Amino acid sequence: MLNAIPSGAYTGLLHTHKLVVLLFIIIYVVKLALLLFSEANLDKMRANKPARIFEMVLSFLFLGTGITLWTNVADPFNTLFLIKIVAVLISIPLAVIGFKKKNKILAVLSVVLLFAVYGLAEVKKKQSLKPQKQEMVYNETQTSVHGKQLYEQYCQNCHGADGTAGLSGAKNLQTSTISDQEAKTRIKEGKGNMLSYQKILNDKEIDALITHIKSIRK
Ligand code: HEC
Incomplete structure (x- = not known):
């Protein structure tokens, strides 16, 4: 269950994961803003192939680094991690459907969920003391x-x-x-x-x- 990786690799992964999460959230916020205020530009962004490939690569990096880190934490079945994973797994399909069908409620929900996960991680850091x-x-x-x-x-x-x-x-x-x-x-x-x-x-x-x-x- 726990496969230790060298400390340098772990820190590198953690930084990559944080950066990817940040980019991911920014992209979603931009897409949400376009969906709410400027649908024509959202269509343009969605039709832009490099942007779509970038987003896809980012999703893989997001999940890949997340899963690798998760298998290396001391306590992988702690409730916070499980909540984070479930919330992310719900928010991604919500976002895919929300942006594709231009369903504003689903899109807002998915972004709110992503933020909630992010917030949870921060709050937990402080509480753990x-x-x-x-x-x-x-x-x-x-x-x-x-x-x-x-x-x-x-x-x-x-x-x-x-x-x-x-x-x-x-x-x-x-x-x-x-x-x-x-x-x-x-x-x-x-x-x-x-x-x-x-x-x-x-x-x-x-x-x-x-x-x-x-x-x-x-
Ligand atoms: C969350 C995981 C974690 C826990 C819990 C933890 N450590 Fe560490 N410890 C680390 C990491 C990561 C490093 C390497 C930090 C670095 O140099 O980048 C480290 C480094 C050290 C070092 C320095 C070793 C060296 O040769 O540089 C000592 C000493 C140490 N820990 C003692 C402790 C003691 C004592 C405790 C309990 C009070 C403890 N650690 C709890 C993760 C942990």
Whole structure:
């Protein structure tokens, strides 16, 4: 189910996907504006072969990069992803029919759906910090902080139990050579797909984590 790809490839894919999604949304908004206000120009755009080919290539890139990324996330069956996928799968046929039959309601619906998916992804990014914050309070009340336990809770999803899983582009922690200070900065500030943990973990917890990740180095 999870086939790890190198971190560079993952980041490249993610950027391509975001760019393609943006272009896709722009094209749909333009088409919608034409449908609503200037149907003759919409006909011209639809009759323009290069524009149609471009849109087709974009759709394939959109789905291709989306599916590849999806098979590489730590938790592919999380509800947000399922909602996103269903919404996209509904919005595309709606758009195809809407623009072809010049049905304004369907076309508006498809664009609204695309925006909703985009918005959901953004909202989720912010919310994902909340439940973990509550666990911090729980952890702080414990007398000892176990790096291994914290690692299983926060890091294993991407780095794997032995530090080598490399999911979502995570670096191999067994072969990592960075200093404690650099590790601390990485955990506090995050990088690429790795979140910033400074609001989630306190210094003591981060130190415990660093002790643990050094213990799994080869
Ligand atoms: C969402 C996936 C994800 C999670 C969860 C995650 N990481 Fe990472 N981690 C990454 C990625 C991606 C990188 C590579 C960042 C880069 O350099 O581009 C990374 C890099 C690192 C590095 C730097 C390694 C090096 O040699 O440069 C350390 C240390 C690290 N992570 C520790 C942790 C710890 C500790 C946790 C848990 C608190 C954690 N990570 C949770 C994805 C993740």
